[in-house]
Amino acid sequence: MSKPAMSKPTAPINSAFSGLTVLKADLKKQAQIEKLKAEQRLADEQAAKIAAQDADSVALFRNATQGTKQFVQEARPQTITPKLLKAKAADAMVLARRAAAIGTDGASIDGISDTKALLNPVASEATLSFRQKTLQHRVFDQLKAGNLRWVHAVDLHGCTTEQARAAVLEIIRVAQHDPEALTPLVIKIVHGKGTDATLKTYVNSWLKQHPEVMGFISAPTNQGGTGAVLVLLKRGNDAFSDK
DSSP states (O other), X not given: OOOOOOOOOOHHHHHHHHHHHHHHHHHHHHHHHHHHHHHHHHHHHHHHHHHHHTTHHHHHHXXXXXXXXXXXXSSOOOOOXXXXXXXXXXXXXXXXXXXXXXXXXXXXXXXXXXXXXXXXXXXXXXXXXXXXXXXXXXXXXXXXXXXXOOOEEEEOTTOOHHHHHHHHHHHHHHHHTOTTOOSSEEXXXXXXXXXXXXXXXXXXXXXXXXXXXXXXXXXXXXXXXXXXXXXXXXXXXXXTBOO
């Protein structure tokens, strides 16, 4: 009489597979945490670098506003504190990934045309300048002189066109949602020059198309010159508009 076949134990094997799955999930989660930490360290290092290069703009802002009336119309005067004066620089790649993941407010990536840029190239050493008709001339003059302090900046060197576009749209969104940002709200975009001024041409066109941009101008020499642009954004009830 033959003995009945004994079934192989499956519980230990299933348990082992379950434990392996949990381990893999933990390792993946830890890797994501380490990646985020590395991106934050990189952003902090870039912030320190840009802030150091532009430290003298704090003195320019104070000298320009000393003895003059504040620009804010019918709004509570804002105290300029060291916390507000600290520049916030973001890594372009991080901004591009955020934009791809969550989208952007005000203008989508698809809503900004590259064709207009290609039809209107700018020279490497050209000075960029744009002002909405409703923007007060005195505010634009202050922007042109480099007397309006920026608190958000991004360097687009090394970016592809897609990454640069996403980073520009995202830093505009981030700046407008920053409750500690100064008024007027100004950001700085370092696009570089290059032989063909490719990114400079694109940035010039993207900003002109963006509905939240009131004006922009190539930065003064001590803030990047024609390799960077200072951008004035809309904020709140648009105190600097002639509407």
